[in-house]
Amino acid sequence: MIDAHHHLWDPTRRAYPWLAGDALAPIRRPYTVDDLRAVTRAAGVRATVLVQTVSSDEETAEFLDLAAREPLISGVVGWADLTAPDLADRLAELRARGPLAGLRHQAEDEPDPDWLARPDVLRGLAAVAAAGLTYDLLVRPPQLPAARKAVDAVPELRFVLDHAGKPPIARGPWQPWAGELAALAERPNVYCKFSGLVTEADWAEWRVGHLRRHAEHVLESFGADRVLFGSDWPVCELAASYQAVVDAALSLTGPLSDAERAEVFEHTVVRAYHLPISQV
Numbered sequence: 001m002i003d004a005h006h007h008l009w010d011p012t013r014r015a016y017p018w019l020a021g022d023a024l025a026p027i028r029r030p031y032t033v034d035d036l037r038a039v040t041r042a043a044g045v046r047a048t049v050l051v052q053t054v055s056s057d058e059e060t061a062e063f064l065d066l067a068a069r070e071p072l073i074s075g076v077v078g079w080a081d082l083t084a085p086d087l088a089d090r091l092a093e094l095r096a097r098g099p100l101a102g103l104r105h106q107a108e109d110e111p112d113p114d115w116l117a118r119p120d121v122l123r124g125l126a127a128v129a130a131a132g133l134t135y136d137l138l139v140r141p142p143q144l145p146a147a148r149k150a151v152d153a154v155p156e157l158r159f160v161l162d163h164a165g166k167p168p169i170a171r172g173p174w175q176p177w178a179g180e181l182a183a184l185a186e187r188p189n190v191y192c193k194f195s196g197l198v199t200e201a202d203w204a205e206w207r208v209g210h211l212r213r214h215a216e217h218v219l220e221s222f223g224a225d226r227v228l229f230g231s232d233w234p235v236c237e238l239a240a241s242y243q244a245v246v247d248a249a250l251s252l253t254g255p256l257s258d259a260e261r262a263e264v265f266e267h268t269v270v271r272a273y274h275l276p277i278s279q280v
Helices: 022-027 033-043 057-069 087-097 119-130 141-153 177-185 208-222 242-252 258-273
Strands: 002-006 047-051 073-078 100-105 134-137 158-161 190-194 227-229
Touching: 002 227, 002 258, 033 242, 047 057, 057 073, 057 087, 087 100, 087 119, 119 134, 119 141, 141 158, 141 177, 158 258, 177 190, 177 208, 190 208, 190 258, 208 227, 208 242, 227 258
Parallel strands: 002 047, 047 073, 073 100, 100 134, 134 158, 158 190, 190 227
Antiparallel strands: none
């Protein structure tokens, strides 16, 4: 098993604006690589992808340095300013530093819902494609139309939709999320992370059955060969332990064949991020 999406952070060293508020207090503490080794070892995870948490060149550099010396972390989805005129040079510097697999920006927090389709952002995405990297789409349903515009504008770039586009499982409507997800899945250069569903459900009351309809829609829309499992640890701890997230994902993919489950839990992530690890 490969975990395609997890984080590390230390609020004693860096500010994380999205961690503010009482609701997130349970996870507002340092999470280290030692913690990562412990939870992944227990779950049988052999490799991971470490994902950025803030718009910080410094954090990305630190993550790459860590991944360069930590065998468990096979790739880093970092951050760089997509609108910077020297983005191509910056990406080359980052790739020389460590196993940079892709970039991400918290587009979900941008006040402009069409941020991903801005001309300066699209130029940056073209530079990401030219560098042979992947781009993670962190969006909510209102930003899915802009995500589709970006995908259509840069068809040579591999995109990964984080957390299935954050469907409002707890109390939101099925549409427009379901229709927008299916439309995005029609684009062959888009993958989808089977992640983050427990924290879109009711944190205290969720059950696997509450996630099933949304999970089935993801798998039917993208197919197992474009779906990749991610824990979203330690964010997931707001609603579930690492092992509980793994168990839920295994249950939700139960109807798949063994070959299809191998795609979701191991093979798709290697293709999506061009990870330098063997598929077994």
